[in-house]
Amino acid sequence: MIKIIFLADTHLGFDFPLRPKKEKRRRGMDFFTNFDVVLSYAKQGQADLVIHGGDLFYRTLVPAPIVDRVYERINDFAQSGIPIVIVPGNHESSRLPVSLFMQHPNIHYYSKPQVFNFSLKGVDFDIAGFPCIRKEVESKFPEVVNEIQPHLRKESVKLLCMHQSIEGAKVGPSGYTFRKGNDVISIDALPADYNLILSGHIHRTQILWTKNETPILYPGSIEWTAFAEKGEDKGFYEIDFDDNMECTYRFVKLNTRPMVDVLLEKEVYSLATLKEDILYQIEDLPSDSIVRFKMNNTANLALLNVKLLDNIIPATMNYQVAGFRDSFASRPSKLS
Ligand SMILES: [Mn+2]
Structure with a gap:
């Protein structure tokens, strides 16, 4: 053969x-x-x-x-x-x-x-x-x-x-x-x-x-x-x-990283409620997930900034925000 x-x-x-x-x-x-x-x-x-x-x-x-x-x-x-x-x-x-x-x-x-x-x-x-x-x-x-x-x-x-x-x-x-x-x-x-x-x-x-x-x-x-x-x-x-x-x-x-869409669907967010919503939704995701955040009301997009995300997304994940092409990022990693 x-x-x-x-x-x-x-x-x-x-x-x-x-x-x-x-x-x-x-x-x-x-x-x-x-x-x-x-x-x-x-x-x-x-x-x-x-x-x-x-x-x-x-x-x-x-x-x-x-x-x-x-x-x-x-x-x-x-x-x-x-x-x-x-x-x-x-x-x-x-x-x-x-x-x-x-x-x-x-x-x-x-x-x-x-x-x-x-x-x-x-x-x-x-x-x-x-x-x-x-x-x-x-x-x-x-x-x-x-x-x-x-x-x-x-x-x-x-x-x-x-x-x-x-x-x-x-x-x-x-x-x-x-x-x-x-x-x-x-x-x-x-x-x-x-x-x-x-x-x-x-x-x-x-x-x-x-x-x-x-x-x-x-x-x-x-x-x-x-x-x-x-x-x-x-x-x-x-x-x-x-x-x-x-x-x-x-x-x-081949094994691949899990890829997940997280929809942020509220019409109005404050920084606190946005943070809460994100933490709730990513809580049970596999630790090596690649997450894409989708904001329902684009008026809230300004709240969804790198500073916030880098702070709350686990270092083992990558994230990007829908609408921003190729913007894979994550918070500072203690792993590498
Ligand atoms: Mn190719």
Whole structure:
């Protein structure tokens, strides 16, 4: 049996300040922790290959110490003897920062449409892929497919790896569905030569199908990156090929922090009644919750300030206030 581990959207470096102005719980470690869990799962389960579907990092210009922190882990993993293939995603501007850590024979990443050839337990695998196409993928994709085609071997098992939105993919609490468009690959455009298609980019895990019934696997992100993903299972795929090269796959769940909405619904609050309401509502929450406060009457929003929240929210939690994007925060932490 041949085992492939497929993960994506690790967004490493997110909320991971190098010189934090105040000491408080950050979400950054949550992502590193789950990344480490997936790599050790692959090691312990003696996987034959790991594929990362892109958005390794949280953005394009990553501070060098964070790049090193990530690449050290990948280099370490490569030294265990398992090859790893990485698709550069949109968050790394379709190319990964250059580093000596990545110059290991077991580390492969796409710098153009290309095919990495492997012999896994004596079976030929062609792992085709291309860096994320951020604009006009609909018109550029057929050319990419043609560029890859001549490099595929006749008798190999073939996987196509990418970091794109594909027609039919769903995101968000109301299940927004990607339809045909300039920045979407349509189902009709997907080639029929592959045993499996693997993609990052969509943070909700899901499976789509090509016209000839090839599965398209989205593993989703390894932790919640926003409240829009609240309630979604997070994890990665374990893909097995049996002796007849029949393929099965299963989603392996990762632990995630509890994400909770706290609604402050009174029409009128004083500082005292607001404090009381918040304390009452968070009392029974898991201690590592990520809380979003939603103020019903926005006129009361001024009361809901950092000073108040830092004072009453336990150090083990993160919080944000609805309407303030990406404002994860918590009171000064005695834990870190
Ligand atoms: Mn992403």
